[in-house]
Every structure is written in structure tokens, then in C-alpha cells.
Amino acid sequence: MSLLETSLERPTIYIDPKKCMGCRSCEIACAVEHSMSKTLFGAIFEKPTPKPRLKVVVADFFNVPLRCQHCEDAPCIKVCPTGAIKKSEEGFVILNANKCIGCLMCVMACPFGHPKYEPEYKVVLKCDSCIERVREGREPACVEACPTKALKFGTLEEILDEIRKERAEELISSLKVPGIVYMEPVIEEKKKEEKVSPVDVYTAYLEVKWY
Amino acid sequence: MAEYIKFKVPAKQVSETKGVADLIEKAEEEGVKTAWHRFLEQQPQCGFGLLGICCRNCNMGPCRIDPFGAGPTKGVCGADADTIVARNILRMIAAGAAAHSDHARDIVHVFKGAATGEFKGYKLTDIEKLKGLAQALGIYVEGKTESEIALEVAHILEWEFGKPDDEPLKLLMATAPKKRIKVWERLGVMPRAIDREICECMHRTHMGVDADPASLLLHGVRTSLADGWSGSMMATYLSDILFGTPKPIKTIANLGVLKEDYVNIIVHGHNPILSMKIAEVAQSEEMQKLAKKYGAKGVNVAGMCCTGNEVLMRLGIPPAGNFLMQELAIITGAVEAMVVDYQCLMPSLIDVAGCYHTKIITTEPKAHIPGAVHIEFKPERADEIAKEIVKIAIENFQNRPKDRVYIPKHKSEVVAGFSVEAILGALGGTLEPLINALKEGTIKGIVGVVGCNNPKVKHNHSHVTLTKELIKRDILVVGTGCWGIAAAMDGLLTPEAAKMAGDGLRAVCETLGIPPCLHMGSCVDCSRILIVLGALAEALGVDIPDLPVAGSAPEWMSEKAVSIGTYFVASGVFTHLGVVPPVLGSQKVTKLLTDDIEDLIGGKFYVEPDPVKAAETIYNAIIEKRKKLKWPV
Incomplete structure (x- = not known):
């Protein structure tokens, strides 16, 4: 790719x-x-x-x-102390769970409240x-x-x-009235439910x- | 650890009834969830369900229709939104009719046992009503003993459920006005047997059977008629014969009826058969003594929901609250036992009771709740079982967490128990005074307000506001079910409440000494409202749709309410719904129910969540009918 x-x-x-x-x-x-x-x-x-x-x-x-809005200039990437969050070549913001230490910095930095800490996983999921x-x-x-x-x-x-x-x-x-805007008159009036x-x-x- | 209570409930805003806010706050402090908390957790609620366009009737599905038109417009089988919505609503009617009618079946069983003498704990109390019913059913009563008459009545009524012929239901023929019967015959919706119509609902909504919304809805009309004019009617008649026809009775309502130093037992559910026994046994000398032995001053029984209404009307047992207050009663920490039968029991009662000492006692073989104490009720051992239950409650008094007890002080006076016979009694034996008042316009009309509680709207707010707005406009309000308790807790069921009524209604109420709103019973007793409507129509020589009357279910939630609403409409009543039913996904079904159906049977649905606007529209509808009758407006 x-x-x-x-x-x-x-x-x-x-x-x-x-x-x-x-x-x-x-x-x-x-x-x-x-x-x-x-x-x-x-x-x-x-x-x-x-x-x-x-x-x-x-x-x-x-x-x-x-x-996740997959921000261009993503705050979560900036604050991640272990470099667990990276941008993929498509521009997606991806979290590597192996590197995540569950410090919740990304959770606090995200303007959309997106990343979520899951106690069952002991890491952040995004x-x-x-x-x-x-x-x-x-x-x-x-x-x-x-x-x-x-x-x-x-x-x-x-x-x-x-x-x-x-x-x-x-x-x-609002202009879709037969004979006013269209060159050809609209024969069948669209049934609008x-x-x-x-x-x-x-x-x-x-x-x-x-x- | 995630928080158990995820969302705080704005306690002061959720209810119109005093005491509710305190207990919701208490619940939050003690880490107990209520229906309001769970309602917030459920947000957002699925739009497909809200619009009724989700079908799970076969396993090719589940299917859903995209209301915006970008996605699928038909299910796998080809059913469109109209078919799916109509099928879903028909299944709701079937469930509602089944609930009411199965309740009636249990009462017929006890009635028959009382007639044969098999069930020693029960006897036939209102013989006059029994004879009246027998004559209406075409039974010759001269020279027969009470038990002979009762057995014949029981035989006919038992056959109402599953008779195999195509003859219309006997009880419907005996009680419904002739003009209505003609309308139903013309439409081909005369119900034949209660179970058969419910069974046919399930058949029609099975994969690949009825796909025409109009035909589906007409069968809904037929099923609801079987419920209203036979199933529910039977439950009301036989309860009256067994336990006595209600007469106006004075008591108090709201959570303040729970007593701090007493053993508090709450009877909750719908069937009066066991709860009447519990109320009797609890008041006995023996039980009061036993309670004293355990350190209480005595035993106090309070009602909840429609069982509450049944014992309120007949014994004056004070109701502690309505549907949404069942958990709150336990949260007071002062309830030793909640004895339940069936319908409208939140399974959450167990979770809540687990935080206090309350024992939840289920008694019906068809209503078990995991975690509850189950003591199966058998009518032949009624007294014994009632004693056993009351004893459990009394023995539980010592476990009460005294430091966590908080009972709101609020309570208000109530005059309840206006059966049709009681209304006639208040009017001096005939309907004439009421008809004259209607004709002159001192009373503009009558509205039957019924139904549940629903956390989608402010608790009891719609009930109370609608009622006040109506009586202000000189409209007499009659009602049943959780409305009755809501009105009671707001003080509307007292003769003094006539002050809130318009001049005309006020004068009538003050002369007769009655409240401007009449409590007619539990939700199965909506049949009493039908009887009043039928009697008024026959006395005036008109049909029910001509009368200046309307119905309303401002806070409905149960499938039973759908059935009640449908038989009101089928009986020719303009019926208001305060909570939007799951039909808006189909333009066609919505139009059928709120418009087209009026030409067929004279009644129709009207949906408006705002009670003030609803009252205005209901008033206008009544005025229209008065104009047609050429009565002064």
C-alpha cells in the first residue's frame, strides 16, 4: 500500500x-x-x-x-508517554495494546472523550x-x-x-414545480410521504x- | 470498580407525588437503583422499537424497516412497515386481553368453589348482584337456591373462554347496549370465545398469515371486545359477588400510611382473592397479639397497584402508592413483607428488597420471581396460607434496620369505592339526575381516566393535571387503576376537591356529597365504566359515540392498557393516550387508529403527551358531541 x-x-x-x-x-x-x-x-x-x-x-x-475522529493532529499521540499510539498510513490513529500502560493520559487529552479504560483488559481501548x-x-x-x-x-x-x-x-x-424550472415538465408528481x-x-x- | 448507580435521577423533578423525591434520594444514598435509574441507563431507546417497525416473529429475521427509506423497506418475507406495525400492536392487544381474562378465569374457579362449598374460606356475598347477572344471562332464578344459580352462572362463564361454536360471547350479549352490538355485527367483529380470539391473534401474526393492516386491526378490536365486555366484565362481576360490591369508603393514601411501630405488609398485584384474605387475617385478634409479642404495636396492611385498589374499595385498606412506587415502599425500610400475585410486579423488587429486610412473597404458580419466597396459594387452604404469610411478616419485624427507616409523612384522605351500584345509590337509585345534569350542561361530560405509570413522563403529573383541567371545565372524571391511587394521593378523591371543579360540577358534587372524580376500582374494573356508558346510552336512546364522553390513559405502559384502550375505542369512545404507542413507523396504521376507525366504530385514538393540551382537545371533542345532541354548551 x-x-x-x-x-x-x-x-x-x-x-x-x-x-x-x-x-x-x-x-x-x-x-x-x-x-x-x-x-x-x-x-x-x-x-x-x-x-x-x-x-x-x-x-x-x-x-x-x-x-474516534482520527484527528490530523491527534492530542492522544502527543501525550502518550510510551509511544503506544501511532498514525497508520491511511491516517488512522491506532493504539498498540502491548505498549499501553493504562496511564489514561490519552483519555484525558481526547477532546471527544473517546478512548476508554477497560479494567477487564487493563489497557485503554480505542x-x-x-x-x-x-x-x-x-x-x-x-x-x-x-x-x-x-x-x-x-x-x-x-x-x-x-x-x-x-x-x-x-x-x-421548493423550486420543483412543474413548468417553472425544468425544461421538460415533470409529468409524474413525486409522492412525498x-x-x-x-x-x-x-x-x-x-x-x-x-x- | 464501576459505579453501581451510573446516572443520578433529578429526584425533585420526576414526580408530582409528595414523598417520592425523598425516597429516590434515600435510594441513591443507600446505593439502591429504582426504575428511574434504569430508565436513564436504557437511553437511547431503540428507534425501531419506538416506531414499531422491528419484527421478530420468525427466525428469518429479526427484520427492521428503515423509516428514512435509505435502507430496507421490507422484511425478509416481504412484510412492509404497515404489516409489521399492525402485527406488533395486535400481539400487544392479545397479551393484554390474556392478562385480564386469565385473571377472570382464576376468579371463576374460586366462585365455582364457593358455590359448591368446596372452598370454605369464600362465600357468595352479594346475592342481589348474582341474581341480576343470572337473569341477564337468561337463567331462570325462581325457586332455585343461591348455590344452584351460582353454579349455572359459573357454567356459562366458564364456557366463555373456550366455547367451540360461532355464537357471540354470552356476557357481552347480556351487558352491551343493543346499538353497539349491531355495529359490531355489521363489521364482523363479534367475539366468539375469549381464548379463541387471543389464539387467533397469535395465529394471524405468525409468519405468513395475515398481512393486511386493516384486517389485523379489526381482529384486535374483536379480541379487545372479548376482554372488555366478557373477560374483565366477568372478573368485576364475580369479585363483587364474592367479596361484596364496593360502597363509598373513607381512608388515607400515600406512603405515609406505613406505620413506624407496626408490622407493615403490602399487598401488590391484581387479584383480590388472596389479598382480601390477608387483610382479614392480619386484622384478627390472634395476629395482632403475635405482633405485640415481637415488639410491634400491631399489623398494618397497605395496598399497592390494583390489588391495592381491590382491598381499598371493599375493606378501606389504605393504598401506599401506585405502580412506580412499589420499589419506594421497600426503600422506606419499614416493610416486613410484600405479598404479590401477578401483573405489574417489577422483578427488581428482589434487588431492592435485598438491600433491606423485606421479604417478597410470590403466591401464584404463574408468577415466580427468582429470589422471592414462594408460598403457593390454594383457594381450598386460603385461611391457612394467609396466616402463614402474615406470620412470616410478623417474625420478620425483628430484622428491621431501625436506623435506616424513613417513612415520608405525606398522606391524604380518600373516598373510594364508587361502583355502578354506589353511583346509582348516590344519585337516589336512578341515572335520571345525572342525565338531567348532562342535558342542562351543569356537567358537560364524563371522562374515564385509567392506566399505569410510565417513567417516560413525570410520575402522576399527567394523571393529576389532566384530571384537574377536566373538572375545572365541569367534566366529571371517573377512573380506575393507578390513576385512582394517583388522584387519591393528590387529594382529588375527597368531597372537598369539588372546590377545584367548575361551578356546575361543584354544585352537583356538593349537593350529593361526592368527590368530582370517582374511583371505580382496579384496572380490570374498566368494565364498570363500560356499564355506565351502556346504561347512559340506553337511557337516552342513543349510541355510545353520541354521548359527550371520552377516555384517557395519560401514563399508560402495559399491554393491558392497549387492550383497554382498544375496547374503549371499539365501544365508541374518543380515547386519549398520553404516551406515544409504537405505531408511528406506519403512516397507514397511525391514520387507521387515529382517524379512519372513527367512521367504522365511532371511537378513535388521540395521542398527546402534554396533559393540558390533551384536556383542551378532550373538552372540545365533548363540546362537539353536545352540539350534535343539541344540548347547551
Whole structure:
């Protein structure tokens, strides 16, 4: 594998909290991927217990699957006294468990509260962006498991392209009136169903919630 | 070591009821988790489940539908969101109807044993009601002894569960208004046998059977009717015949009913058969003496949930709280034993009791909890078993951790026990005064508020706020279940609460000396509300959907509440839900339940978590109905 040249070609994950249903499938898939057996039914009997590297956090009415951002200038690498955290050639921030002494410096340095100390392992666990899978040309486990595509994987350029396209469509959606903008009139009016999302359910409790 | 309590609960904000906050704080100090703590740990709750678009009915799955449309739109078998949501809700109705009706089955069993004389501890108390029921069922009563009549009634009612023919349910035919029966016949939803309808629910929702949401929901209507007008109805009738029809009775409610120097026993669950015995035995001379021997001043029995309601209405046993307060009662450190039967028992009771001296005693063969003391209840040995249980409680008094006892002082007065007969009694024997008040507009309408507690909303806040908002608008509130205890703890069930009512309702309440909200019993007693509605409709010569009435379940959580809500709607009542049901994943099912169904059977669901807005809408719905009847608004 050659060293990637520009950071725009760096593989990354895009999180869309609007689409997250809070089902935590990503958490399960992550734990399974980082288990020894790599199967659900095997993983649940393993010791130490396989642990997820990411966590779905509730903020207001949104669920945010928080994972390692694999920062360009990662504070965790800077503070690690044993040099256990390194950057891979893809730009992923990887922790070498053999070198980790569990000092928790990275935990304190991370602006996203990502690395997690696991007493069962006696070391810190963090997201490796499923580097082995990515090198095989597959998506990370959490992305593959997400049923609503709230997590997207690709190079920065690909993801930005997709977002630009979505935003552009949103922008012109009000103009989509037959005979005004389009050269050819739209014959079939697109049936637009009102979608309900968990956010709607959560917001319904806005005035009576205590939590 | 990870913290056992991961999230602190904002104790002052979670409940409307006094004393709850103190005990949640006490729990946190002592390292005990409550339902609120576990609710926070469960966040985020899965969106697929919240929207009802997750199907686990076969092993090709589990399947789920992406509500945003980017992922799968159909399960492996091809079922879409509409089918999956409808199937899931039908299974909820089946479970709810099963719970109510199985409760009724146990009562029929004891009723029959009491009639034959096999169960010495029980006798037929309300003979007048027995005769009335027999006549309604078409039994000739002249010249027959009580036990002969009872046996014939028992025979008919036993057959309600599993009769093989296609004839409609006998108890439904005997109690439901004729106009309603015609509507149900036209729709083809007359229930044939209780068990059969529940069984058919399970069949229809099996992989590859019914996929049409409308047909699935109509069967839900049929199943819920079997519950409301037969299963629950039977439980209410027979409990009344066995233990006496409730009459207005005065007592106190809230955690303050636990007494510091007494042996405290809490009866919790739904079935009155054992709890009535425990209440009787505990008050006996023998047990009070035994308690004194162990250093207590006596034995104090308190109720919890619907068993609490049953003993409250008939014996005036004070209720200590409703569903979400079951753990808190133990956290006071002053409860020697909690005797449970079935339904709404949190398995966490064992964890909580493990931190104190409380013994959890399960009594039903169908409801075991790991870690509990199990003393199986047999109706033929009822008195013996009740004595054994009370003794265990008394002997446990010496183990009480006296330095950790804290009982909140809050308690309020209650007048409960307004059965249909009691309401008629208060009105002077006929419905006429009530009908006149409705016609003149001194009372604008009647709303039945029922249902549970749910940590998704502020505990008892919706119950109490909705009730206050309604009585302010001259709407008489009747209700059952955990609503009854919530209202009791807020002082709404006293004649003095009439001050909070609008002028019209206030005047009526003050003349009759009744509270503006009437406690009609446990959740199985929602059938009493059906009887009132039926009687009003027949007296006015209209159908139930024409009446200025509505229903509400502001804090529901159980599957039984789904069944109750559905039979309210099926009986033609505008029904409010304060907690969003898991149906929003399907536009079609949501529209069917909240809109289309009204044209078919006259009732519909309305969802609004905010109790103030809900009260406004319910009021408007009632005013609409009054306008149609040309009554003054």
C-alpha cells in the first residue's frame, strides 16, 4: 500500500445524528468485530468480554454515535508517554495494546472523550477504524451494521460530494414545480410521504419530560 | 470498580407525588437503583422499537424497516412497515386481553368453589348482584337456591373462554347496549370465545398469515371486545359477588400510611382473592397479639397497584402508592413483607428488597420471581396460607434496620369505592339526575381516566393535571387503576376537591356529597365504566359515540392498557393516550387508529403527551358531541 498523498483522500466516517435511531447496532457490531471469534454467538461467551469502541450518546433529542475522529493532529499521540499510539498510513490513529500502560493520559487529552479504560483488559481501548477490514476494501463494522446509513464511510472527497448533492437537492426542492424550472415538465408528481423519525417521538415529550 | 448507580435521577423533578423525591434520594444514598435509574441507563431507546417497525416473529429475521427509506423497506418475507406495525400492536392487544381474562378465569374457579362449598374460606356475598347477572344471562332464578344459580352462572362463564361454536360471547350479549352490538355485527367483529380470539391473534401474526393492516386491526378490536365486555366484565362481576360490591369508603393514601411501630405488609398485584384474605387475617385478634409479642404495636396492611385498589374499595385498606412506587415502599425500610400475585410486579423488587429486610412473597404458580419466597396459594387452604404469610411478616419485624427507616409523612384522605351500584345509590337509585345534569350542561361530560405509570413522563403529573383541567371545565372524571391511587394521593378523591371543579360540577358534587372524580376500582374494573356508558346510552336512546364522553390513559405502559384502550375505542369512545404507542413507523396504521376507525366504530385514538393540551382537545371533542345532541354548551 502506498502512502496517500492528500488528506482529502483519507478514508473517514461521516455521522448524521438526524438518521440515528439509537438502536445501538453499531455498538454490538464493533464489539463483535474486536472479539476473538468475530461472530456474535461466539463473542458473547468470550473472556475478557468484547467491548464496543464507540458509544451512542443522547444529546437533546438526537442520538450521536460518538467514535474516534482520527484527528490530523491527534492530542492522544502527543501525550502518550510510551509511544503506544501511532498514525497508520491511511491516517488512522491506532493504539498498540502491548505498549499501553493504562496511564489514561490519552483519555484525558481526547477532546471527544473517546478512548476508554477497560479494567477487564487493563489497557485503554480505542477505535482503530477497523483498519484490517479497510485494507481488505471493506467498510468498518459500525458502518456496515447501521440500518439507516446514519454512518457513512468513504474518502473525504466522496463524502463531501454526497453531502453537496444532498444539500443542493434540498435547496432546489421548493423550486420543483412543474413548468417553472425544468425544461421538460415533470409529468409524474413525486409522492412525498411524511416521514416520522424517533426525533419526532422524543420531541412529543418535550413539555412533560423530566429527564 | 464501576459505579453501581451510573446516572443520578433529578429526584425533585420526576414526580408530582409528595414523598417520592425523598425516597429516590434515600435510594441513591443507600446505593439502591429504582426504575428511574434504569430508565436513564436504557437511553437511547431503540428507534425501531419506538416506531414499531422491528419484527421478530420468525427466525428469518429479526427484520427492521428503515423509516428514512435509505435502507430496507421490507422484511425478509416481504412484510412492509404497515404489516409489521399492525402485527406488533395486535400481539400487544392479545397479551393484554390474556392478562385480564386469565385473571377472570382464576376468579371463576374460586366462585365455582364457593358455590359448591368446596372452598370454605369464600362465600357468595352479594346475592342481589348474582341474581341480576343470572337473569341477564337468561337463567331462570325462581325457586332455585343461591348455590344452584351460582353454579349455572359459573357454567356459562366458564364456557366463555373456550366455547367451540360461532355464537357471540354470552356476557357481552347480556351487558352491551343493543346499538353497539349491531355495529359490531355489521363489521364482523363479534367475539366468539375469549381464548379463541387471543389464539387467533397469535395465529394471524405468525409468519405468513395475515398481512393486511386493516384486517389485523379489526381482529384486535374483536379480541379487545372479548376482554372488555366478557373477560374483565366477568372478573368485576364475580369479585363483587364474592367479596361484596364496593360502597363509598373513607381512608388515607400515600406512603405515609406505613406505620413506624407496626408490622407493615403490602399487598401488590391484581387479584383480590388472596389479598382480601390477608387483610382479614392480619386484622384478627390472634395476629395482632403475635405482633405485640415481637415488639410491634400491631399489623398494618397497605395496598399497592390494583390489588391495592381491590382491598381499598371493599375493606378501606389504605393504598401506599401506585405502580412506580412499589420499589419506594421497600426503600422506606419499614416493610416486613410484600405479598404479590401477578401483573405489574417489577422483578427488581428482589434487588431492592435485598438491600433491606423485606421479604417478597410470590403466591401464584404463574408468577415466580427468582429470589422471592414462594408460598403457593390454594383457594381450598386460603385461611391457612394467609396466616402463614402474615406470620412470616410478623417474625420478620425483628430484622428491621431501625436506623435506616424513613417513612415520608405525606398522606391524604380518600373516598373510594364508587361502583355502578354506589353511583346509582348516590344519585337516589336512578341515572335520571345525572342525565338531567348532562342535558342542562351543569356537567358537560364524563371522562374515564385509567392506566399505569410510565417513567417516560413525570410520575402522576399527567394523571393529576389532566384530571384537574377536566373538572375545572365541569367534566366529571371517573377512573380506575393507578390513576385512582394517583388522584387519591393528590387529594382529588375527597368531597372537598369539588372546590377545584367548575361551578356546575361543584354544585352537583356538593349537593350529593361526592368527590368530582370517582374511583371505580382496579384496572380490570374498566368494565364498570363500560356499564355506565351502556346504561347512559340506553337511557337516552342513543349510541355510545353520541354521548359527550371520552377516555384517557395519560401514563399508560402495559399491554393491558392497549387492550383497554382498544375496547374503549371499539365501544365508541374518543380515547386519549398520553404516551406515544409504537405505531408511528406506519403512516397507514397511525391514520387507521387515529382517524379512519372513527367512521367504522365511532371511537378513535388521540395521542398527546402534554396533559393540558390533551384536556383542551378532550373538552372540545365533548363540546362537539353536545352540539350534535343539541344540548347547551
